[in-house]
Amino acid sequence: GQQVQQSPASLVLQEGENAELQCNFSSTATRLQWFYQHPGGRLVSLFYNPSGTKHTGRLTSTTVTNERRSSLHISSSQTTDSGTYFCAIWTGGLSGKLTFGEGTQVTVIS
Amino acid sequence: DMKVTQMPRYLIKRMGENVLLECGQDMSHETMYWYRQDPGLGLQLIYISYDVDSNSEGDIPKGYRVSRKKREHFSLILDSAKTNQTSVYFCASSLLGTSSNERLFFGHGTKLSVL
Numbered sequence A: 001g002q003q004v005q006q007s008p009a010s011l012v013l014q015e016g017e018n019a020e021l022q023c024n025f026s027s028t029a030t031r032l033q034w035f036y037q038h039p040g041g042r043l044v045s046l047f048y049n050p051s052g053t054k055h056t057g058r059l060t061s062t063t064v065t066n067e068r069r070s071s072l073h074i075s076s077s078q079t080t081d082s083g084t085y086f087c088a089i090w091t092g093g094l095s096g097k098l099t100f101g102e103g104t105q106v107t108v109i110s
Numbered sequence B: 001d002m003k004v005t006q007m008p009r010y011l012i013k014r015m016g017e018n019v020l021l022e023c024g025q026d027m028s029h030e031t032m033y034w035y036r037q038d039p040g041l042g043l044q045l046i047y048i049s050y051d052v053d054s055n056s057e058g059d060i061p062k063g064y065r066v067s068r069k070k071r072e073h074f075s076l077i078l079d080s081a082k083t084n085q086t087s088v089y090f091c092a093s094s095l096l097g098t099s100s101n102e103r104l105f106f107g108h109g110t111k112l113s114v115l
Helices: none
Strands: A004-007 A010-014 A019-025 A033-037 A043-048 A052-056 A059-064 A069-074 A083-091 A097-100 A104-109 B004-007 B010-013 B019-025 B031-038 B042-051 B054-057 B065-070 B073-078 B087-094 B110-114
Touching: A004 A083, A010 A019, A019 A083, A019 A104, A043 A052, A043 A059, A069 A083, A083 B042, A097 B031, A097 B042, B004 B087, B010 B019, B019 B031, B019 B087, B019 B110, B031 B073, B042 B065, B042 B073, B054 B065, B073 B087
Parallel strands: A010 A104, B010 B110
Antiparallel strands: A004 A019, A019 A069, A033 A043, A033 A083, A052 A059, A059 A069, A083 A097, A083 A104, B004 B019, B019 B073, B031 B042, B031 B087, B042 B054, B065 B073, B087 B110
């Protein structure tokens, strides 16, 4: 079954609005990461957040491992935040691999 | 300058032709990956390489093979490409595949169209 599920699938924001993206996963041993994909395709790592809360700029990630969920909060959204946000978990034990969710497409309009 | 470079950026091939996608990284990372991205499916792992000549199938290896003869290069090969292999292919690298604080670096992607 699906190991990583993200919601919503897409989101439209007015510039300045806040948003919360959700990620649910099937394993408690996750080493969860959040990625951002630019509209042009480039993928960048945002957070490595296996548990707890982390901040960078206007982004906050909170992972509650025993509830198998993580969220990404975007505050005061800007048009440059538009793109697709993926969460991913490590699966497969020692010789692991990163398994991605289907992503949340965010569009911020001015 | 930490970088993952993919070549080419765009490629059009006919069904049945062979395809070679190349990836290089300048960070001496041990682990490299090939993913494909299709609408509504996120990124799916094709192959993972833990070092030179140490490759492992991912979730969707059928129809693909890989080659890693040097640590900095990881190639994805499609022998006799099929139309359902039209996709965007991403290469990535990381220092160690199993580290507890692993960050992946991605290339820009190769958009492959198989006609």
